[in-house]
Amino acid sequence: MPLHYAVKTRLVELLxxxxxxxxxxxxxxxxxxxxxxxxxxxQAIRELVADGRLRARQGQGTFVATPKLIQxxxxxxxxxxxxxxxxxxxxEVVTFDEIAADVELAGGLGIGEGEPxxxxxxxxxxxxxxxxxxTTYLSVAxxxxxxxxxxxxxxxxxxxTDQLGVRFAEGEELVETVIATPREAELLKATQSLPMxxxxxxxxxxxxxxxxxxxxxxxxxxxxFRATLRP
Amino acid sequence: MPLHYAVKTRLVELLxxxxxxxxxxxxxxxxxxxxxxxxxxxQAIRELVADGRLRARQGQGTFVATPKLIQxxxxxxxxxxxxxxxxxxxxEVVTFDEIAADVELAGGLGIGEGEPxxxxxxxxxxxxxxxxxxTTYLSVAxxxxxxxxxxxxxxxxxxxTDQLGVRFAEGEELVETVIATPREAELLKATQSLPMxxxxxxxxxxxxxxxxxxxxxxxxxxxxFRATLRP
DNA sequence: AAGTGGTCTAGACCACTCC
DNA sequence: GAGTGGTCTAGACCACTTG
Numbered sequence: 001m002p003l004h005y006a007v008k009t010r011l012v013e014l015l016x017x018x019x020x021x022x023x024x025x026x027x028x029x030x031x032x033x034x035x036x037x038x039x040x041x042x043q044a045i046r047e048l049v050a051d052g053r054l055r056a057r058q059g060q061g062t063f064v065a066t067p068k069l070i071q072x073x074x075x076x077x078x079x080x081x082x083x084x085x086x087x088x089x090x091x092e093v094v095t096f097d098e099i100a101a102d103v104e105l106a107g108g109l110g111i112g113e114g115e116p117x118x119x120x121x122x123x124x125x126x127x128x129x130x131x132x133x134x135t136t137y138l139s140v141a142x143x144x145x146x147x148x149x150x151x152x153x154x155x156x157x158x159x160x161t162d163q164l165g166v167r168f169a170e171g172e173e174l175v176e177t178v179i180a181t182p183r184e185a186e187l188l189k190a191t192q193s194l195p196m197x198x199x200x201x202x203x204x205x206x207x208x209x210x211x212x213x214x215x216x217x218x219x220x221x222x223x224x225f226r227a228t229l230r231p
Numbered sequence: 232m233p234l235h236y237a238v239k240t241r242l243v244e245l246l247x248x249x250x251x252x253x254x255x256x257x258x259x260x261x262x263x264x265x266x267x268x269x270x271x272x273x274q275a276i277r278e279l280v281a282d283g284r285l286r287a288r289q290g291q292g293t294f295v296a297t298p299k300l301i302q303x304x305x306x307x308x309x310x311x312x313x314x315x316x317x318x319x320x321x322x323e324v325v326t327f328d329e330i331a332a333d334v335e336l337a338g339g340l341g342i343g344e345g346e347p348x349x350x351x352x353x354x355x356x357x358x359x360x361x362x363x364x365x366t367t368y369l370s371v372a373x374x375x376x377x378x379x380x381x382x383x384x385x386x387x388x389x390x391x392t393d394q395l396g397v398r399f400a401e402g403e404e405l406v407e408t409v410i411a412t413p414r415e416a417e418l419l420k421a422t423q424s425l426p427m428x429x430x431x432x433x434x435x436x437x438x439x440x441x442x443x444x445x446x447x448x449x450x451x452x453x454x455x456f457r458a459t460l461r462p
Numbered sequence: 463a464a465g466t467g468g469t470c471t472a473g474a475c476c477a478c479t480c481c
Numbered sequence: 482g483a484g485t486g487g488t489c490t491a492g493a494c495c496a497c498t499t500g
Contacts, residue, residue, distance in 0.1 A: 002488065005413050005424075026466065037490045042467085047410045047424060058467045059498030068407060073304075075460045168462055176299060176455030177408050177426045179278045182236050191468065191497095193236075193278060195408045195426035195451065203460075220426065224407030227458050229305055229434070231399055233469065257485060268471045273486090289486045290479035422478095422487065 004043035007034055011044055015053060015064055024054065024062040050195050052221040058191055065221070069126055073175075073227040075168050075203060077157040078134075082126055090125035093152040094133075094187060098140055108202050108213040109139050116140035118147070120156065123187055130188045132218040138211070166211055171203035175225065180217065188219055195220040235274040238265055242275055246284060246295055255285065255293040281426050283452040289422055296452070300357055304404060304430075304458040308388040309365075313357055321356035324383040325364075325418060329371060339433050339444040340370050347371035349378070351387065354418055361419045363449040369442070397442055402434035406456065411448065419450055426451040 014024075024030070024045075031041040045062060048054040055065040072081050082089040098116045106113040117137050124132040136156060138146060143164060150159045160166040178198045185193060201214040245255075255261070255276075262272040276293060279285040286296040303312050313320040329347050337344040348368050355363040367387060369377060374395060381390050391397040409429045416424060432445040 001413055004488080028466090039491090040489060043488090045467095050408070050410050050426065052407075056467060057498085058496065059465080061466060061498095070405065073406070073458055073460065075462050170462075171460040173458045173460055174301065174455055175304070175406055175428070175458070176283075177281070177428055177451035179281050182232055195281065197406070197408055201460075220408035224405055227304055227404045227406070229402040229404055229432075231305075231307075235469080259485090270472090271470060274469090276486095287486060288479085289477065290484080292485060 003036060004040045004047075007036055007040060008044040008047055010034065011048060012053070015048070018064050020064050020066050022064045024064070026061065046192065049192065050221055055221075056191070068222060068224045069131065070224045070226050071218075073173060073199075073225045075171050077155050078124060079155045079157075087126040088128070090128060091153050092123045092125070094121040094123060096120050096147070096152060101137075105137055105213060108210060109137065110210040111139050111141065118143065120150075120152075122152075129222070130219070131222050132216055133184055133187055134214060134216045137213040137215075160211070167206045168211065169204055169206040169208070171201055174198075174200040177220065178217070184217055188217075190219055190221075197223065197225070199225075234267060235271045235278075238267055238271060239275040239278055241265065242279060243284070246279070249295050251295050251297050253295045255295070257292065277423065280423065281452055286452070287422070299453060299455045300362065301455045301457050302449075304406075304456045308386050309355060310386045310388075318357040319359070321359060322384050323354045323356070325352040325354060327351050327378070327383060332368075336368055336444060339441060340368065341441040342370050342372065349374065351381075351383075353383075360453070361450070362453050363447055364415055364418055365445060365447045368444040368446075391442070398437045399442065400435055400437040400439070402432055405429075405431040408451065409448070415448055419448075421450055421452075428454065428456070430456075 025033070027038055027041050027045065031038045034041065045054060045056065049056055052065055052068045054062055056062045069085070069087065079089045097119055099119050100114045101109065101111055101117045103113050105117060106115065109117065118140055119135065119137055121133070121135045123130050124134055145164070149163050150156065161168070176198050177195050179193050180188065180190065180196045185191065197218045197220050199216040199218065201216070203211045205211050256264070258269055258272050258276065262269045265272065276285060276287065280287055283296055283299045285293055287293045300316070300318065310320045328350055330350050331345045332340065332342055332348045334344050336348060337346065340348065349371055350366065350368055352364070352366045354361050355365055376395070380394050381387065392399065407429050408426050410424050411419065411421065411427045416422065428449045428451050430447040430449065432447070434442045436442050
């Protein structure tokens with residue numbers, strides 16, 4: 001059994017004794033106390049951070065984390081889903097521009113390659129902590145008024161349904177784990193290259209027309225998802 | 232920008248030139264060629280393995296991986312889902328015993344704490360490669376004949392529906408990322424402590440009675456999931 | 463300025479696979 | 482036995498936060 005795993009096991013015991021939010025001793029002190037190198041201690045801590053048990057903040061220290069947030073895997077508003085859990089939702093627009101559709105995007109939106117597409121990239125947060133990076137693509141031809149109508153920090157879902165008359169009918173969502181790029185990690189205030197949950201969604205309206213393509217990257221250490229299954 | 236990320240970017244280019252299944256040069260040679268330490272090279276390789284782009288085999292080498300398998304997130308048989316994608320499903324029983332239900336398990340199965348529960352732990356594989364570790368819990372009181380009826384390498388889903396008259400109606404599935412324990416990693420033939428997808432499922436029959444509690448751990452580098460969403 | 467976590471180096475030994 | 486990836490050490494410097 002790897003040494004770092006034995007260290008991880010002992011750390012979990014220590015963690016359980018300390019309360020949520022409590023500060024861990026510095027890595028160097030822990031390494032000395034456990035009689036291992038700093039590398040081994042960091043490997044153990046790294047896994048606990050990925051598991052969502054610890055949170056490391058550069059310049060400050062390492063702290064016992066709060067449990068993961070569980071979000072519904074559904075065609076509903078992010079705002080409403082978070083409010084239902086007693087959390088305060090937040091959004092920050094990173095980019096809002098137009099790009100030319102590549103082959104994949106064109107296929108997902110049912111338009112031609114090279115046609116203009118709205119790209120809206122936002123950091124989603126819960127109680128002030130960034131938990132996800134959501135990039136939404138919509139056809140400019142289908143939603144020419146989007147830029148004029150959308151309040152960037154408001155709910156895109158509400159804007160589409162209430163102001164643009166879109167009726168969501170079905171969607172397909174892909175879930176996988178990936179490692180964030182440095183840019184993505186920075187936007188999510190995740191210093192290390194942590195495992196993330198990548199959700200890729202295509203949604204259609206009641207006429208079967210594609211509405212949007214969404215690429216959402218969620219912090220794997222902070223968020224989980226819940227789906228309801230039917231045969 | 233971290234050095235290992237620059238290395239990762241250059242490796243991706245190299246990877247794309249090589250075909251699927253091609254062998255990468257040894258870590259030490261790559262490190263020397265790129266002018267970085269072996270640690271930095273391993274960090275880059277580690278992320279590419281987690282991303283499912285590379286596969287490392289101790290004693291053999293590192294190889295360009297095949298794309299991830301996408302499984303449906305649904306109340307259907309694992310066997311049928313895999314066959315539908317042209318893969319050969321496999322199952323290997325790791326443990327099949329009875330345990331006493333703890334509080335959480337008792338709640339999920341709708342039985343009392345301490346009551347006996349079937350525990351069936353199996354390694355699921357696709358085309359001979361292990362992709363997941365599935366642990367299923369069922370009430371002994373409800374399914375007393377299970378041990379006598381179930382063909383361990385057969386489909387549990389088929390056994391329950393065809394032989395025991397169970398009718399699946401709905402389920403709730405939780406998805407999150409975790410780091411595997413050494414035991415889990417060994418069973419999945421994943422040497423490193425890779426990010427995994429943990430699925431936790433509770434399913435009920437047409438009378439609303441709990442059928443099973445399932446804890447499935449899938450290799451995050453090999454598998455993704457697809458869900459169909461409806462409002 | 464001090465202390466924290468984040469990155470990186472150079473080198474060692476082990477476990478495994480193949481010849 | 483040789484070569485591969487996996488683990489671990491000791492030490493260095495950087496980026497960041499707090500005093």
